[in-house]
Amino acid sequence: MYENKISARQLRRMIFIETFGAGALSIPAFACYKEQNGFWSLIFYGVFLAGTIAFFIIFSGKISEENFENRKIGKTGLARNVNINVSKMQTRLKSINFPEVLPQPIKFVYMIRFFINAVALFYFFGKTIQTVYMPESSFLFIIFPAAILLCYSLYTTLQKRARFLEIIFPWIITTYFIAVILSFIGIEKAMQIGNAGELWQGILSDNIFRSMGNGYLMLLCSSPIEFLLFLRPAAEERGTETKNRKVEDKNNKEGKNNREGKDDKAIRDIITAVAGAILCNVLFCFLSVRTLGPTLTSQSEWPVIKMMQLIRMPGGFLERFDILPIIFWILCMMAVLSGYLYYGWSIFQTRSGGCLKNFLGITFVCLVLLTCVVEKHTLLWTFYLKYKAFVDFPLSLILPLVVWLFKRQKDFNYQEKT
Template identity: 25%
Template sequence: MGEAEYRISPKQLRRMIILETGSIGCLFVTMWSGKENGILTVMLSIIGSLIYGGILMAIGRIDGGFFAMTERSMNGFLWRIAWLIYVLRFAIRGAWILSYMEFLIRETLFDGSRLMILLPLLVICGYAGMRNLEGRARFVELLFWWVVLPLVLLFVVGLWKADFISVLPREPIRFQELMVGDYHLMVLFLPLELLLFRMSASEGSDKKVWANGMRGILLAGLWVFLVYIVTDGMLGSNWGHDTLLGVTDAMELISIKSGGLERLDILMILFWLVGGIVTLSGYLFQGQQLLRRCLPFGKYYGVAAVWMTFAILAIYFCFSTAWEWSEWYLQYACIIDFPISIVLPLIIWLLYRMKYRKENRRLLKQQTEKAVKEFCGCLLLVPVLFHLTGCTQRPSIEERTYVESIHITPDVNGYQYQCMLVYVDTQSPEYVTVAEDIEEFNQEYTCMTGGKLDYSHLQGIYLSESLYEPKVAEDVLEDIREETQAVLSTPIYQDGLEIGEQKNETLGDWLKAAREQIV
């Protein structure tokens, strides 16, 4: 049976959207929504997700679906490349979820070795991934109420304990910050991309499928919204913003005394775990399907699923902690993944249209008026898309202030930071201020100049003679490592000495030496 012959009901489509999008989205919403006026950000992101999901649904519903459209509009090599791009992106997302789940399990459920946590998790996800679309839809539908009902009920109860004052919008509302926050949150709605591959399999009229799809996106958004206001209302924006486990911390604070179980929140974490597995297995399943299309796996779901599982595992090992993964993933998803998720289907659609037009020129002549309308619609979409990609929010190459070197000396109020700056317009190459740490230093700079320092081209860190000792300088260097883009190979110099007299040491050497001294 070919993939196109499988059929799912609109209800199944809706439930897949809610579970796959909501279960992971809720866990990160507080962390990524920004510190101030997060509620507005979340609201904006829900609106954004409806637009985003709508575009994907429209593309996925065209003719024989996204699979057929892609494979008809490009030659074999190109569409295979396109599928491999999707596979890679899904594997990265899977690895990120895997790292988070490993962290969640370790912190809350099972403090065992990494292998002991990962092994059963991957077996389950792989098993869930090796099936056809109907089997997948049934699996999600079966678990739907088991996951959604307890979690939603818990957070509805949590509404009574939340402090809404801290959630309500505050003055001043900076539109630009809101949009950046909203853009970050759009990353949470990336599972909607799976709609591309499912729309054509949905049984029923277009109207019914669309209605169910949009309801699914909206309900997922509302679930995210509920979790946000409860978590933020209970933890406050600072705490929620600072921890990967904000949601589970909030659940702990809800602490319903059930009588039978003292810590109901642990039971509830199991439902998050199930939700996470559903999303992870969703990427695994879709990756497996795409792999079968572009590689000669044929009808062997199992083999493709195993390959996809290994791909996720291999990528997962690129970062060692969930924090690193989340930080990197947010950047990657904002700059690369999310834009691709919308640009690639659009390109494929345009290619399809062009080919279609060539083949049916005569027919299209009669439809010119319609095509003009479509074109106008596309034009209207461009500014929306431009905003969604977040390009407008990022400072361009010439607007950045690059730091060439940092000079640090102790001061009564902390440290004196002196930076050699590289301005594109060759203005003052030096900036000096006193701060307790590098974060404060950066903030000072932003307050004074309105710009943002970029450390990606840092040539060296210069320490005064009293600081030139790994153990003494450890705090400062850790700070720099965490707060800037400084790489471990950045040289460390002693201030006042000539370059020829300096030892050949790097930031990595010093951090290692400091840790060893502590041990």
């Protein structure tokens, strides 16, 4: 009954995991790209992300606006049916899911985009594990079990997926704070705090335009924020549907106030989750830059792992501290990857009108084969980075606008006919 509904707490935790997860290990490298100190990059990152969040909040609300269906109540005779009294009508809410309002061409574009992003992130996931921890293992051996787990997520429901992310959230946040605390303790001598004059001089030496570009690259790590289009309409307390049935006989004004209150709470939860993700990224950037310096931070693909490898605790306690950030990164990355596949699958279901049994096998084979192709041809990975910056992310902003215009025109035509 509530398989496509999630609670406010689940919404907040899902947004945090998906926003923070994909680029957690690499975002300090983007902040210091081209030997910038990272301060202005973080400022631009926060501004860009705030604007993107506002955009998706506005258009997710406009697209998922609830339809109102008038339903006649009480007994009606044959003669009384001619003139219907408005007071004897009641309003029934009909929620709109994002895939349901997509035109067929837009559905196809979303499916292609989500699948390309899933393949690219899956390659990055396997490459990180292979390079840092399993250099002697084959690439296929690393990604094969993960591909099975990801394909299983296609046949789950939004409520089950939300519960799973809700369960792993305490593990993610606990592991993160343990890693941060140990970083402060274990690399205290290696940290280059510097005085206020040196810090200010480093900030002034940054090129504003380069920092703006770095902020945009950091924003690309939070691109799953477009999942708001799917999550916000589903953000409804479990008892809401029952409560709506009990108060159906009340006037429309009370119903409107109730909806506005729930919508405001959902927006606050989204802002809270994104603010937490920004804070976690800023803390990682600060630790990386103060420990490795801007140059080494920008030269490493995973500066957080390199930073954690510098930790030395007395007595040889826990030799590999870099295992801590990789644990929560794996959980977050699997959440983001399963999100791309799940929402793409949801769109496919509305497009095909049903569930195809062979789609699971096709997705699994394509995911593994395409990832292996990307591994052998690194030029494809370079092409993806440009595609992400100049095609995919702009499309993520343009498509909701097109869908809203289409929905508005469709509603207008329906009102004219009725």
